Amino acid sequence: EVQLVESGGVVVQPGGSLRLTCAASGFTFDDYAMYWVRQTPGKGLEWVSFITWDGGITHFGDSVKGRFTTSRDNGKSSLYLQMNNLRDEDTALYYCARGTSAHAFTYCDCWGQGTLVTVSS
Amino acid sequence: DIQMTQSPSSLSASVGDRVTITCRASQVTKNFLAWYQQKPGEVPKLLIYDTSTLRSGVPSRFSGSGSGTDFTLTISSLQPEDVATYYCQKYNSVPLTFGGGTKVEIK
Secondary structure (H helix, E strand, O other), rough: OOEEEEEEEOEOOOOOEEEEEEEOOOOOOHOOEEEEEEEEEOEEEEEEEEEOHHHHOOEEEEOOOOOEEEEHHHHHHHHEEEEEOOOOHHHHEEEEEEEOOOOOOOOEEEEOEEEEEEEEO | OOOEEEEEEEEEEEEOOHHHHHEOOOOOOOOOOEEEEOOOOEEEEEEEEOOOOOOOOOOEEEEEEOOEEEEEEOOOOHHHHOOEEEEEEEEEOOOOEEOOOOEEOOO
């Protein structure tokens, strides 16, 4: 069974940093590109980041570009989101999601349960 | 950036009704368009990809159509378990934008 389990969400002050982790299991992790998607409480979905199977190519949404980075450790079947210079508007539930290609942009066929990040002083 | 505009933002329909949700892209997205269903308190789930391909296990009352910039999700006969918010997403190029969502309720 494919499983994605996010962790690392906490309450953090504006300007702070945080690293989220997504632990994958039930599939060959390095066969797939991976995504982070966030959802503000009570609102819609926002794409955050994309990373190819080998971490060689990453892309970010405009609202996080320059502040967030993503990486992966295929040996540990883990995906990471490093979040720096956090703002109030980064408060959201962060989902890890699997693509359906190793390289290309695709839809997300599996999603984790999410981890909540709250940015507040 | 490409905007994905869903309409309506919410709707209320009776069980058995045909429901149509529209997603309009501000630029051509070819057929790289997916639909997701998010039931209250749950994680988004993929329903349809490549505009019209139904994910395995998704009831056949769901269908997708469209091309270019205009896409549609149709529920042919609304069921109580279809109460959810539905999102479209383009994935032909970054940014991989989601629509704002359509909340479907039972009348």
